Amino acid sequence: MTRRACAALIAGFVGSAGLASLPALAATQLTGAGSSFVYPFFSKAFYTYSQAHNDVTVNYQSIGSGGGIQQFTAKTVDFGASDVPMNADELKRASGAVVQVPVALGGIAVTYNLPVTVPGGLKLTREAIVDIYLGKITHWNDPVLEKLNPRAGLPNLPIVTVHRSDGSGTTYIFTDFLSSVSKDWKDKVGTGKSVQWPGSNTVGGKGNEGVAGQVRQTTGGIGYVELAYAMENKLSTAQLENKAGKWVFCTASTVQAAASTKPSVSATDFSIVDRAGANSYPISGYTWAFVYENPTDKARAKLVRDVLTWVTGDDAQKIAASLNYVALPGTVQDTAKKALAEVKV
Amino acid sequence: MIAGSRLAASRRVSGIAGVVLTGFCSALAAGLLIVILGYVVVQGWSAINPAFVTQLPHPVGVSGGGVANGIVGTLIIVALATLMAVPVGVLTGLYLAIYGRGLPAECVRFLAEVLSGVPSIAIGLFAYTILVQPFRHFSGLSAAFAFAVLMLPLMIRTSEEAIRGVPTAIREGALALGLPDYGGVIHVVLPAARPLIVTGLLLAIARVTGETAPLLFTAFGSQFWEVNPGNPMAALAMQIFTYAISPYDDWHRQAWGGALLLILAVLVLNIGARWALRGRTKRS
Numbered sequence: 052m053t054r055r056a057c058a059a060l061i062a063g064f065v066g067s068a069g070l071a072s073l074p075a076l077a078a079t080q081l082t083g084a085g086s087s088f089v090y091p092f093f094s095k096a097f098y099t100y101s102q103a104h105n106d107v108t109v110n111y112q113s114i115g116s117g118g119g120i121q122q123f124t125a126k127t128v129d130f131g132a133s134d135v136p137m138n139a140d141e142l143k144r145a146s147g148a149v150v151q152v153p154v155a156l157g158g159i160a161v162t163y164n165l166p167v168t169v170p171g172g173l174k175l176t177r178e179a180i181v182d183i184y185l186g187k188i189t190h191w192n193d194p195v196l197e198k199l200n201p202r203a204g205l206p207n208l209p210i211v212t213v214h215r216s217d218g219s220g221t222t223y224i225f226t227d228f229l230s231s232v233s234k235d236w237k238d239k240v241g242t243g244k245s246v247q248w249p250g251s252n253t254v255g256g257k258g259n260e261g262v263a264g265q266v267r268q269t270t271g272g273i274g275y276v277e278l279a280y281a282m283e284n285k286l287s288t289a290q291l292e293n294k295a296g297k298w299v300f301c302t303a304s305t306v307q308a309a310a311s312t313k314p315s316v317s318a319t320d321f322s323i324v325d326r327a328g329a330n331s332y333p334i335s336g337y338t339w340a341f342v343y344e345n346p347t348d349k350a351r352a353k354l355v356r357d358v359l360t361w362v363t364g365d366d367a368q369k370i371a372a373s374l375n376y377v378a379l380p381g382t383v384q385d386t387a388k389k390a391l392a393e394v395k396v
Numbered sequence: 397m398i399a400g401s402r403l404a405a406s407r408r409v410s411g412i413a414g415v416v417l418t419g420f421c422s423a424l425a426a427g428l429l430i431v432i433l434g435y436v437v438v439q440g441w442s443a444i445n446p447a448f449v450t451q452l453p454h455p456v457g458v459s460g461g462g463v464a465n466g467i468v469g470t471l472i473i474v475a476l477a478t479l480m481a482v483p484v485g486v487l488t489g490l491y492l493a494i495y496g497r498g499l500p501a502e503c504v505r506f507l508a509e510v511l512s513g514v515p516s517i518a519i520g521l522f523a524y525t526i527l528v529q530p531f532r533h534f535s536g537l538s539a540a541f542a543f544a545v546l547m548l549p550l551m552i553r554t555s556e557e558a559i560r561g562v563p564t565a566i567r568e569g570a571l572a573l574g575l576p577d578y579g580g581v582i583h584v585v586l587p588a589a590r591p592l593i594v595t596g597l598l599l600a601i602a603r604v605t606g607e608t609a610p611l612l613f614t615a616f617g618s619q620f621w622e623v624n625p626g627n628p629m630a631a632l633a634m635q636i637f638t639y640a641i642s643p644y645d646d647w648h649r650q651a652w653g654g655a656l657l658l659i660l661a662v663l664v665l666n667i668g669a670r671w672a673l674r675g676r677t678k679r680s
Contacts (some may be wrong), residue, residue, distance in 0.1 A: 080620065080627050082534065091456040098455035098619070108620045110628055113638075126532040260641045283643040374456070 081355055083111040085119015085132035087258040088221050088277045089155045089338040091374050093132070096367045100358060107354055115258060117218020117244050123341050129355050131341040134220020135244065136318035148344040151318040152390045154362050156377040158306035158335040159224055162266050162286035163273045165191065169203040173289040174298060177325070177333060180291070181233040183273060184212050185240075186250025191271060209252055213265045213274030216255030218244040224336040225275045228324040232333075275334070278306075279375040295329045305332035306377045314382040337383070345395050353396040363387035436655050443653025453619050453635070459646045463654055465621050466632040473536050473615060474601055476625055477543035481551050481600065484544075486593060489555020490581065505556075512549030519545050520610025527614070534616035536629035542610040547600040554596025558589035591672045598669040602662045608633040632658055 078101075083093070090113035097109035114122070116133035123131030124145050136151045161180065163173055175183075179195055182188045188195060191205045215222045223244045230237040240246050248255075254269070256262040259280045266274040267284055278301050281288050290298045299305045309331035313323050316337060325333045340359055346352035361367055368378035379387070447462050454461030488508070492501055519542050527538035562585050570580035586593075611617075616628035617638065632654050639651035 078620075080618070080622065082616065082628055084616075094619070095455040095458070098458075101620070110616070110618045110620065112617050125529055127528055127534060258641065260643050263643055264641070280643045 078106050078108050079351065079354060081107065081109045081129045081351065081358065082127075083109065083119075083130045083132060083340070084114050084122045084128045086116045086134050086220055086338050087113040087260065088116075088134045088157060089132055091279050092155055092371045092376050093362075095374060096362055096370050097358075099367075099370060100361060107358065109358055113258065115217040116220035116223070120341070129342075129351060130359070132338055133341070134336055134338050135223040136321055136339045137341060146343070150342050150344050150390050150393050152340045152342070152359055152363065152387045153316060153321075153337040153379065153383050154340045154359065154387065155338040155371055156306065156310055156335070156379055156383070157338070157375075158278045158301040158303075158332050158377070159221060159275050160278050160281040160286075160288040160301040161273065161275055161291065161334070162263070162281045162288050164266050164268075164270055164287070166206060166208070166270055167204055169200055169205075169287070171290070172287065172300065173203070174199045174292070175289045176292045177228075177232040177294075181229050181236050183210055184229060184248070184250060185233075185236065186212075186252070189250075189252065208271040211269050211272045212248070212250055212253040213262050213269065213272050214248050214253060214255055215245070215258070215262060217257050219258075220244060220336070220338070221259060221275065221277060222246065224324060225334060227322055227336075228334045231322075231325045278302075282375050291333055293329075293331050293333045294325055294327050295331070297329045299330065299332050301332050301334070303372065303375065303377050305330055306335040307380075308332070309335050310377065310380055310383075314380065316383055316386060335377075337379075342391075342394055344393055349396045352394060356391055356394050356396060360388070360391055363391075433659065436652065436659055439649075439652035440654075440656030443649045444656060448650070448653055449657075452621065453630075455619070456642075456644065461650075463630075463632060463635050463650065463657075465618065465630040466635040466654070467657070468621075468623065469536065469615065469618070469629040470605065470632045472623060472625055473540045473543060473611075473629065473631060474605060476537065476540035477547060477604065478597065478601065480540065480544035481547040482597065485548050485551025485600075486555045486586075488548075488552045489557075489593075490559055490586075492552070492556040493559035494581070494585075504552075508549045508552045511545070512553075515609075516542075516546055516607050517609040520613040523610060524613035533626075534614065534628040536615055536622070536625035536627065538613075539611050539615035539629065539631070540625065542614055543604040543607065546604050546607065546610070550596060550600040550603065554599075555589070555593050558592030558596070559585060561592065562588045594672045595669040598665045598672065602665040602669075605661055605665070606633050606658050608637050612637075 090111070093111045097111055101108045111132075116135065119131040119133050120137055120141055122128045124141070126146055132154065137145065137149060142149055161175060165173070176199065179188065179199065182195070189210055191208045191210055197205055223242065226240065226242045226246055229240070230242045240249055254265055256265040256274070259276045262274045263276045263280045263284045263286060266272045266286055276286070281301075288301055290300050293299050308328055309323050309326045312326040312328050312331060316323070318339065321337060323335055323337070342352065342355055342359070363379060363384055372378045447460060449462055449467065450464050451460070451462035452465055453463065488504065492505060496504065523538045523542035523545070527541055528534055566588065567580050567585055570584040571577065575583065611631050611634045615631050615634065617634050618628050618630040622629045636651045636654040636658070639647040639654065642648070
């Protein structure tokens with residue numbers, strides 16, 4: 052019996068060693084982690100890429116922008132992704148010089164859950180959103196909201212604000228918008244991947260998916276999610292007043308209009324919230340991917356560079372557009388190409 | 397006399413009340429389990445088809461696809477964890493049952509008990525710190541290590557009890573027939589204790605198969621075929637987690653399908669454990 056067990060063990064080890072060496076020859080698996088904002092796009096794009104290139108697979112996990120930066124810093128992934136570039140502190144902590152590449156453009160919709168249907172969609176001014184999240188407007192039938200939506204018959208229902216509980220680039224873009232609209236918000240709360248949310252009636256959700264789920268379950272809830280998540284969950288999205296005083300929904304064309312007012316972006320000057328222009332949607336932003344400028348494993352780094360070059364090119368950006376993102380403007384595609392050329396492979 | 401019969405009556409009433417109460421609670425507990433199982437079956441049944449268990453996950457927006465890589469990943473990770481946990485667990489159990497005396501044995505027993513209470517997420521974090529961060533690489537192997545640590549306390553406890561349950565007279569008989577001490581242990585004691593050890597092993601496997609928390613730090617997840625435990629791997633429990641919180645209806649359906657598969661796997665393991673025990677009770 053012992054001899055048989057011994058033989059079985061050896062066979063098992065040899066077998067698993069054989070299995071282990073086969074796929075290593077077949078395909079290299081690259082790993083990336085971070086932003087949940089960009090996950091639907093990356094998931095589809097990398098699937099398409101590995102079908103065309105059978106020597107490479109890209110494994111991207113949606114763990115949130117904060118987590119993406121952390122894993123990239125710890126060098127446990129080949130690339131990270133976040134909806135806000137790494138700041139000076141984070142760059143200092145990283146294990147070497149970092150190249151930051153814009154890879155996707157998307158809008159953040161303000162979604163709500165009301166027992167009444169608002170004809171033409173709820174209308175919110177930028178100031179009203181600030182006051183709701185500051186806890187100054189606490190009920191849906193507040194005079195400010197009733198004046199904006201006179202025919203809606205808004206109910207006497209407390210407003211529950213939903214925010215991200217994890218470190219989130221989506222939160223960064225949203226609070227960046229609130230700060231640029233309101234000095235009060237800027238002084239009291241500020242801009243960041245996670246902030247101290249004011250107001251007493253507020254709940255958190257993990258990831259874009261978590262916020263979308265919370266809003267869907269909470270009557271009287273209001274939240275901010277990447278457009279694809281709002282569309283897929285069939286959430287109602289609000290019409291916002293932009294800087295020019297025009298009413299705009301979050302759509303590909305209004306996000307594109309906002310992005311076109313700022314043709315050149317960089318890792319230190321990237322904000323496209325609250326832009327001028329009649330058709331500009333006020334809350335949108337880019338997702339950034341990170342790679343090391345001087346990678347140790349040159350062969351792997353070259354594969355990563357090839358993948359990201361493809362992601363920022365026209366073919367992949369068409370996939371993005373089909374999933375409720377906006378194709379990167381030509382000028383930003385050039386920025387991405389230039390950044391990727393800095394990687395020493 | 398009258399007082400006595402009144403006492404008997406009140407005793408009978410409280411006795412009946414007790415039976416009703418415990419019966420009601422049992423019905424509640426059993427009912428809840430049946431509702432949970434039934435709900436998973438109803439929700440998951442529609443997702444289970446040949447494609448679901450043979451295909452890779454499709455990307456977002458492309459309907460269909462399956463969790464074949466997660467099934468294989470879970471099997472590989474659990475198999476590796478078993479290879480690590482069984483020798484250590486059984487030999488520790490053997491030490492405690494036969495050789496361990498006094499303070500050292502008490503310490504080992506106490507530590508194993510403490511280990512069984514450590515939250516799985518903490519063990520995942522530990523595996524991340526010693527096996528992922530230094531090598532700068534997520535891997536199925538680090539997940540298997542975390543699972544092995546989770547399996548260990550149960551393996552140690554059941555092995556010790558199984559070996560202790562073998563009558564000393566049998567071991568002494570082996571010695572009397574001229575077998576050396578180690579021979580008696582290997583050829584007589586361990587085979588006699590095997591059914592119980594196997595039961596413990598199956599229960600330990602059932603315990604870790606559904607674990608998700610330690611996998612997040614270690615196996616990382618994957619959308620692709622991955623049978624090399626040195627790479628990030630998919631696992632069924634993690635796929636359920638990802639799919640359940642996704643915004644896509646098709647993925648929600650698949651999450652229920654995955655949950656049903658996991659429950660079936662655990663059910664089979666539990667039945668297997670009972671079956672292994674049945675062999676023992678017949679013999680004794």
